[in-house]
Amino acid sequence: MxxxxxMQDGRSVRRVTVMQGQVYVGSGESEMLxxxxxxxxxxCLYDPTAQVGGMNHxxxxxxxxxxxxxxxxxxxxxxxxxxxxxxxxxxxVKSRMKAHIYGGANMHTxxxxxxxxxxxxxxxxxxxxxxxxxxxxxxxxSARRIEFDPVLGRTRCRIIEAAAAPVAKPVVRPKxxxxxxxxxx
Amino acid sequence: MSDTIHVLTVDDSASMRAxxxxxxxxxxxMVTQAEDGVAALEWLSGSGDxxxxxxxxxxxxxxxxxxxxxxxxxxVRFRDCPILVLSTESSDDKKARARSAGATGWxxxxxxxxxxxxxxxxxxx
Numbered sequence: 001m002x003x004x005x006x007m008q009d010g011r012s013v014r015r016v017t018v019m020q021g022q023v024y025v026g027s028g029e030s031e032m033l034x035x036x037x038x039x040x041x042x043x044c045l046y047d048p049t050a051q052v053g054g055m056n057h058x059x060x061x062x063x064x065x066x067x068x069x070x071x072x073x074x075x076x077x078x079x080x081x082x083x084x085x086x087x088x089x090x091x092x093v094k095s096r097m098k099a100h101i102y103g104g105a106n107m108h109t110x111x112x113x114x115x116x117x118x119x120x121x122x123x124x125x126x127x128x129x130x131x132x133x134x135x136x137x138x139x140x141x142s143a144r145r146i147e148f149d150p151v152l153g154r155t156r157c158r159i160i161e162a163a164a165a166p167v168a169k170p171v172v173r174p175k176x177x178x179x180x181x182x183x184x185x
Numbered sequence: 186m187s188d189t190i191h192v193l194t195v196d197d198s199a200s201m202r203a204x205x206x207x208x209x210x211x212x213x214x215m216v217t218q219a220e221d222g223v224a225a226l227e228w229l230s231g232s233g234d235x236x237x238x239x240x241x242x243x244x245x246x247x248x249x250x251x252x253x254x255x256x257x258x259x260x261v262r263f264r265d266c267p268i269l270v271l272s273t274e275s276s277d278d279k280k281a282r283a284r285s286a287g288a289t290g291w292x293x294x295x296x297x298x299x300x301x302x303x304x305x306x307x308x309x310x
Contacts (some may be wrong), residue, residue, distance in 0.1 A: 006193040007273065062204075068294070070295050070297050071204065071295045072295045073295075075295075077200055077201075077204065078273075078294065078295045080200070081198050081200070081201055081273060082273050082294075084198070085243075085244040085245050085274070087273075088244045089244065091244065094197065095246065095248055098222075126204075128199040128200055129199055129200065133297055163220060178302040180292060180293065180294075180295065180297030180298075180301060181275075181292070181293045181300075182290060182291075182292050182300050182301075182303070182304045183280065183290055183291045183292075183303065184289065184290035184307070184308065185283075185284045185288060185289060185290055185291070
């Protein structure tokens with residue numbers, strides 16, 4: 001997570017960059033959450049009543065069934081739940097949440113259409129969780145820069161040059177340290 | 186008495202319920218699922234004697250995991266039933282609160298199905 005502070009309209013604004021594998025929920029202060037996406041997905045959730053918003057940034061949808069892979073921070077299935085839970089701890093109510101999803105580009109021809117799979121997963125997840133998808137911009141072959149105001153729930157999505165897109169960090173095994181730690185009392 | 190372990194999982198996320206159901210049924214467990222603490226208590230009030238162990242999330246609408254654990258420990262029939270928390274939370278104060286409420290243990294999401302399996306067998310034998 002990178003945090004920078006600059007002046008906007010005469011007021012100080014924290015700009016929080018949400019990197020691959022991360023979740024950030026607004027602190028309630030004046031902030032702007034940003035990320036740059038290629039095939040990854042960023043989901044922005046917002047509860048307009050609590051004025052709480054947050055963003056995640058995931059690389060893949062979910063592990064293949066039976067693969068024995070833990071659904072860790074690389075996967076949407078985990079980062080979506082983490083985002084919802086962190087929203088709830090800040091006063092968000094799941095039934096009031098609304099979603100935006102961005103990204104899911106297919107950046108390289110000839111490769112598996114990871115972006116499409118990611119976007120489909122995000123849509124299905126939100127449908128299963130009964131969270132309305134109010135705005136989305138996914139697919140294509142271009143990178144995107146996202147800005148999200150977690151207090152007002154406003155997003156801005158811009159197409160940017162592919163060269164500016166982050167190179168998705170590959171999932172290297174073993175890197176799933178600490179997943180499922182058990183502590184018996 | 187059947188050797189099959191009957192698990193009640195309590196989680197508001199439909200996606201997480203699907204993940205848990207797949208992981209547990211493939212390892213031979215009988216699985217019943219509730220979407221929050223209120224639904225779990227409703228089901229347990231009628232069929233609770235069939236359950237060997239409960240696995241509950243913490244952050245849920247209507248009744249959270251802490252409320253569920255406290256409600257169950259207040260009933261004689263569930264005083265000794267193992268209750269494992271399965272949560273994305275991992276702070277010491279949350280764990281202490283769960284322990285104080287009567288939880289048997291704490292598992293941090295994302296869960297490893299083999300570790301979950303091992304913990305379930307340990308607390309039910």
